[in-house]
Amino acid sequence: MREFAMSHAFRLAAPVVRFTSYDSASPVLGRIGPLETRIARSRLEVRAAQALRYRVFYQEMRAKASPLQRVRRLDSDQFDRLCDHLLVIDTSLPGTVTEQIVGTYRLLRQEMLPAGASFYTAQEFDISTLVARHPDKRFLELGRSCVLKDYRSKRTVELLWQGIWSYVLNHRIDVLFGCASFSGTDPRALELPLSFLRENARPPQEWQVTALPARRVPLGEGGSCADARRALAAMPPLLKGYLRLGGHVGDGAVVDMQFGTTDVLIVLPVANISERYVSHYGSDAGRFAA
Structure with a gap:
């Protein structure tokens, strides 16, 4: 089950002309015991994150790899060079940092996109109209979330969100x-x-996003959700986490045959995040700060 994965392979609407510039002194954003989280500092660290993604998505979760992916044993696409890559590192493991990466999240800020290019989620959902309705807002796309099986615990997820919250505040x-x-x-x-999502997680009109017509399937067939408890139990933990934070779910779902998944779009205005979670991580992202 792709609990810790959010998005997949996309095509750019225009050629990529810029690359991420790495900060070799990127600070540690949080630490719990031997685990710490920070942004990748080098191309080697990004490559290690891509190898981790391949291990989780293709070897564990049985996504369909291309011949090139099978040879390289990397989950990579053109967006990787535009993004910041959030890492969780287990410093107690032997070897170099690239051998200690146990979790990752890919972060794509709106201003990182080249002229004429779209967010990668635009392959499945009509993101452009959402962005156009809010020209004064700064958007961040989250994707490629995965964690090694032995590290799928509350503290690892908390560290990932510590890193994201710090990143949100910083940018x-x-x-x-x-x-x-x-x-x-x-x-x-x-x-x-x-x-359940159709009945309980739909956004107000200002945050509405629709799956692309050619790929859209309905959120349920129109019947009422008869058992909310069972419905919640059937949801991936990541999705439930977004709902608890105050996230909305867009109109329609998309079936991804390559990854064997059915995808929904989450939209989470930062202003919606409940005070409970702001207090948990700190209004300055200081709770787990190093």
């Missing part, structure tokens, strides 16, 4: 968005949780 982000995935490609088998 004055107003809106977070990205895909969350259900395992399976038959929306009928997901009728209960999809119906």
Whole structure:
């Protein structure tokens, strides 16, 4: 189950002409015991994150790799060079830092996109109209979230969110968005949780986003969600986490045959994040600060 994955492979609307510039002194954003989180400091660290993604998405979760991916054993695309890569590092492991990376999240700020290019989620959802409705807002796309199986614990997730919250504050982000995935490609088998999302997580009009017409499947077949408890139990932890933070779910879902998933779009205005979670991580992202 792709619990810790949000999005997949996308094409650019225009050629990529810029690359991430790495800060070799990028600070540690949080620490719990031997685990710490920070932004990748080098191309080697990004490559290690890509190898981790391949291990989780293609070897564990059985996504369909291209011949090139099978040879390189990397999950990579053209967007990697535009993004900042948030890492979780277990400093107690032997070897170099690249051998200690146990989790990663890919962060794409709106201003990092070249002229004429779209967010990668635009392959599945109509992101452009959302952005156009809010020209005064700063958008951050979250994607490629994954954690090694042995590290899928509350403290690892808390560290990832510590890093994201620090990043949001540092870059004055107003809106977070990205895909969350259900395992399976038959929306009928997901009728209960999809119906729950349709009834309980739809956004107000200003934050509405629709799946692309050619790919859209409904959030449930229109029937009422008969068992909210079972519906929530059937949802990936990542999705439930976004809902608890105050996230909305866009209109429609998209089936991704390559990854064997059914994807929904999460939109999370930073202003929606409840005071409970702001207090938990600190209004200055200081709770787990190094």
